[in-house]
Amino acid sequence: MERTLTDLLSTDVFRTLGTGGLWELGLILAAATLLIVLLQKSLPWLANRLRGRRRHLLLAMVPLLRLVIIIGAFLLMVPRVIEPSLQNMVAVLGSLGLALGFALKDYASSLVAGIVAVGEAPYRNGDWVEIDGIYGEVRHVGVRALQLVTPDDNLVTIPHQLLWTQPISNANNGNPRLQCIADFHVAPIHDGARVRAVLEDVALTSAYIALNEPIVVIVQEQPWGTRYRVRAYPIDARQQFRFASDLSVRGKAQLLRLGIALASVPALAETAAG
Template sequence: MIQNFILAESATDAASKTKEILAQVTAWKITQAFVILALAYAAIRLIDWLVIALSEKVAKEWRLRVKQFLPFLRMGVLTSALIILMNLFLNLSQENIFAVTGTVAVAVGFAFKDYVSSVIAGIIGIFEASYRVGDRVTIGGEYGEVIGYGLRGVRIQTPTDNIVTIPHNQIWTSGVSNANMGRLEAQVVTSFFLAHHVDVALVEKILYRVAHTSKYTHLQLPIVVIMEDCHWGSLFKLKCYPLDARNEFLYKSDLTRRAKYLFSKQQISYPQLLKIPDTAASATAHQ
């Protein structure tokens, strides 16, 4: 009983202090808040532009390292803006903070639980580095390059140039596949579908030659050819690394185009599609 009485009295005091704080909210303070938010937004846009521009000016091997400063700088601007706004409306006194957190926290927690979950996941993601700006990742079935790291989510540019925003809290329930983990290089796997009777040694020789002579290939990293026998034919996979992960699709096209030319020159055949007879047509013809 005493404990319940104390809790009820504390809630009453918190409510009264909240009313006092709300009574001090003026049009001038609201105007200041809008100005602070506008300045914070402008600062974030300016930081994005400066960091991206700088990353394109420095040496290639430093490009991703420069871009990886973006989340920390954004977080600094947002944290500063939040502190200024709290001081503007709450004066950051112990009593005011207790009053607001005591009465508003529950309501905000229920209303914005998914948003808060994403923010917390984003903060954890900065330190765990599951994905960073410039990484090529697959999250929730979406693949592309990380081009933005916001407070709530990460922005991915897909191979078709779509911009997909994925909330950070996806990392609680989904796996994150990262192809390069902050490095310039990311392995590219190119598949070739050939007939059963091809000369395996010749095909492997051609694929190794194609990889070694491509202008995109990072020759200091492994080049591997693997083969798998399937019911329809032979599947060859060429695994190698471009000098820059940005060139992933140009690299794959270059490898495929030159390999097809050499296959044609050596008369290496592709799997033949089996023609399945039309049962209905056959029955009609038989009648």
């Protein structure tokens, strides 16, 4: 005859913990905490002294190793608290999961999404991503949430739960380089081939350019003039804003030096009025 859950909880599910058992649990918990702290301090410290793909691979290992430590500590602690029989484990863990599922539905959803994020890797430490309109570098992928540092140096915590409902734009996807875009708006009357060549030279001579990546200048005709978009890659993703600023400042200066007129506010106003 099957025992009820009340009978299980009142008889032989939980083991009697003596002083030695409590010490074992405390040591396991302390060791796991210490390993996680050392992991989260040492690997980012080492990664910041590396460059390129090795830095991103090392940073991406942090959440995976932390999850392994947490699961390992849990597996070591459970047999010391519960009599390790199949019936006991099913009854206790099933009841615990059901209670947590109702009480912490959103939190549990973020935890599950965090595990999925570790496996599918839509973002990793060191990636530049945009989630729900927030753009920044992933600095920490936790069990429940990730932390972004925005270009304005704001730390933003985003729950993994948004993985289910929000699109995630990853600019570099584990790569040390990402594409930067600099826009130039030129008045209608000009030599397009010359402007395009000038902007290609500006990108090619930048101190931040990754020479083994393509440089593309896209030309789009608009009612008010012509828009040129320079697409190129900096050596390191963290240089993206300095690189884009360098392209914009040097490109504008070079166009003005050659007597090429830029699109002006009156031209835009006339277009809107027409």
